[in-house]
Amino acid sequence: MEEQKNQQNQKEEQKREVVISAKNLSKIFSGRTVLKDINLDIYKGERLIIIGGSGCGKSTLLRCLINVYQPDCGSLKFFGTELVGLKDEKKMDEVRKRFGILFQNGALYNSLTVGENVALPIREHSNLAKSVIDIMVKVKLELVGLRDFGHLMPSQISGGMQKRVALARAIALDPEVLFYDEPTSGLDPIMTAVIDELIVELNKKMNMTSVVITHDMASAYRIAHRIVMLYKGEVIAQGTPEEIKNSQDKFVQQFTQGLADGPIPLRVSSKDFYEDLLEGVRPNEIR
Amino acid sequence: MIRTLGKAAIGFLKELSNFFYLTRDILYWIFIAPLKGKRIRTESIAYQIVRVGVRAIPIICLVLFLVGMILAVAMSPLLVRFGVPSLIANIIAVSVTREIGALLTALVMSGFAGASIAAEIGTMNVSEELMALETSALNPVYFLVVPRVLATAIALPCLVIISDVAGIVGGLITSRLLLDVSPSLYMQLTYESIEIRVLVYSTIKSVIFGMIIASLACYHGIKVRGGAEGVGKETTSSVVYSMIFIILANLVFSMFYNMYLEVYK
Numbered sequence: 001m002e003e004q005k006n007q008q009n010q011k012e013e014q015k016r017e018v019v020i021s022a023k024n025l026s027k028i029f030s031g032r033t034v035l036k037d038i039n040l041d042i043y044k045g046e047r048l049i050i051i052g053g054s055g056c057g058k059s060t061l062l063r064c065l066i067n068v069y070q071p072d073c074g075s076l077k078f079f080g081t082e083l084v085g086l087k088d089e090k091k092m093d094e095v096r097k098r099f100g101i102l103f104q105n106g107a108l109y110n111s112l113t114v115g116e117n118v119a120l121p122i123r124e125h126s127n128l129a130k131s132v133i134d135i136m137v138k139v140k141l142e143l144v145g146l147r148d149f150g151h152l153m154p155s156q157i158s159g160g161m162q163k164r165v166a167l168a169r170a171i172a173l174d175p176e177v178l179f180y181d182e183p184t185s186g187l188d189p190i191m192t193a194v195i196d197e198l199i200v201e202l203n204k205k206m207n208m209t210s211v212v213i214t215h216d217m218a219s220a221y222r223i224a225h226r227i228v229m230l231y232k233g234e235v236i237a238q239g240t241p242e243e244i245k246n247s248q249d250k251f252v253q254q255f256t257q258g259l260a261d262g263p264i265p266l267r268v269s270s271k272d273f274y275e276d277l278l279e280g281v282r283p284n285e286i287r
Numbered sequence: 288m289i290r291t292l293g294k295a296a297i298g299f300l301k302e303l304s305n306f307f308y309l310t311r312d313i314l315y316w317i318f319i320a321p322l323k324g325k326r327i328r329t330e331s332i333a334y335q336i337v338r339v340g341v342r343a344i345p346i347i348c349l350v351l352f353l354v355g356m357i358l359a360v361a362m363s364p365l366l367v368r369f370g371v372p373s374l375i376a377n378i379i380a381v382s383v384t385r386e387i388g389a390l391l392t393a394l395v396m397s398g399f400a401g402a403s404i405a406a407e408i409g410t411m412n413v414s415e416e417l418m419a420l421e422t423s424a425l426n427p428v429y430f431l432v433v434p435r436v437l438a439t440a441i442a443l444p445c446l447v448i449i450s451d452v453a454g455i456v457g458g459l460i461t462s463r464l465l466l467d468v469s470p471s472l473y474m475q476l477t478y479e480s481i482e483i484r485v486l487v488y489s490t491i492k493s494v495i496f497g498m499i500i501a502s503l504a505c506y507h508g509i510k511v512r513g514g515a516e517g518v519g520k521e522t523t524s525s526v527v528y529s530m531i532f533i534i535l536a537n538l539v540f541s542m543f544y545n546m547y548l549e550v551y552k
Contacts, residue, residue, distance in 0.1 A: 109411075109420075110411075121424075124425055
């Protein structure tokens with residue numbers, strides 16, 4: 001019965017269009033492996049959540065997926081285009097136009113108004129008249145509930161509003177894939193719920209594939225179709241929110257339940273503490 | 288020791304190659320991209336000219352006015368001793384228009400504009416704005432670097448002309464007070480001393496100085512790592528390197544002038 005279900009799932013997965021496909025993706029910084037053999041397929045229209053503790057490689061994975069970092073080995077395909085080793089800037093720009101990113105701190109251009117921030121990608125990548133761009137900006141800002149704030153500077157609005165403006169900018173070109181880097185970090189619970197709702201709404205209304213990096217489990221359960229957990233640069237679990245919630249894996253349990261004690265260590269030193277303390281001390285000195 | 292020297296040499300070569308790639312990109316966006324239909328962002332250049340150029344006028348005027356006065360004060364005892372006090376006009380006109388005006392304006396601008404550009408781009412880098420541009424398929428060199436380089440290269444020659452005038456006026460006031468040289472005589476001698484080829488030389492020199500200041504500032508801004516501390520460090524480096532390269536470039540220009548443009552009478 002179980003086997004049949006698995007086979008059915010596999011068949012269903014085969015039918016769905018793969019938007020991003022990572023195979024054996026690895027990234028090494030100064031001799032330290034940050035990502036190790038990541039294998040991940042992301043399907044059209046799905047809301048994929050990548051969870052994991054601080055320093056587990058979530059942000060590095062995101063940066064590899066958006067081609068800010070070049071992976072050291074493996075393959076990364078975006079709508080069938082291989083991004084690893086892609087040197088052609090024109091081709092890369094064509095790929096970039098198909099995705100949008102909501103950065104952790106919004107990354108709004110501080111010298112431009114809220115409206116100009118949203119208008120910039122549209123203006124630069126189309127030949128539309130200014131009046132049409134103004135209408136599009138209003139539509140995008142209305143989607144995030146900030147239509148009346150177009151004339152303000154980013155410094156004049158709150159952190160939550162900045163994130164919503166950044167979201168409006170990220171969807172300015174109607175991308176097919178939207179990446180979110182910790183979209184709810186530093187926000188109050190109400191604003192967190194608002195952003196979560198926006199992510200779900202955008203995904204439903206525009207059939208946008210969403211890849212969300214977070215360590216906020218409440219948000220993850222609210223948004224996700226599928227959750228992937230990273231630990232020390234490796235995928236250690238993946239499944240539906242229910243499967244992750246009921247996982248018997250000790251690492252997953254500790255993370256999802258927010259437990260202080262468990263297999264994920266607090267200390268990240270490679271050496272033994274006492275060995276480290278006594279390094280270089282001669283025995284006759286400790287008497 | 289050898290390892291440290293080797294590391295330093297490799298680091299220096301890496302920096303040099305990175306700066307070379309940035310310069311190549313800047314030149315591409317200025318000279319080649321417009322031929323392929325990519326327009327130069329004139330509104331952004333105009334905004335930057337106001338920011339780095341117009342706002343620097345008071346400080347440039349003050350500095351060169353005082354330098355003109357200092358030159359006159361320093362030279363006056365010698366000129367009185369030789370009985371040629373009016374020669375002060377020629378000395379100030381030649382020194383300011385040929386070397387001091389462009390050099391000092393560029394040095395002041397490396398602190399005024401260079402530091403501001405490096406800190407601005409560095410902060411944008413730290414707050415992921417550069418990455419946001421890049422991932423939106425908007426080239427940061429085209430959007431941020433080229434307007435700043437062109438604006439500084441356009442603003443600097445204009446500032447040099449203003450600074451030349453300020454230096455000459457500073458000399459005029461001092462020579463009137465200390466040497467009793469009449470303003471009309473001073474202006475006549477100044478007019479006779481200034482040559483068109485010197486002004487052209489000074490203008491070309493200041494365009495290059497402007498490009499050095501802005502491209503180094505942008506390079507250091509893009510290089511920023513590690514938050515506020517990184518911004519501070521790179522801003523300082525940008526000013527220091529700008530000053531060194533401006534003085535070196537000035538030396539090369541002076542040698543070139545002596546070899547090809549100087550007419551010994």
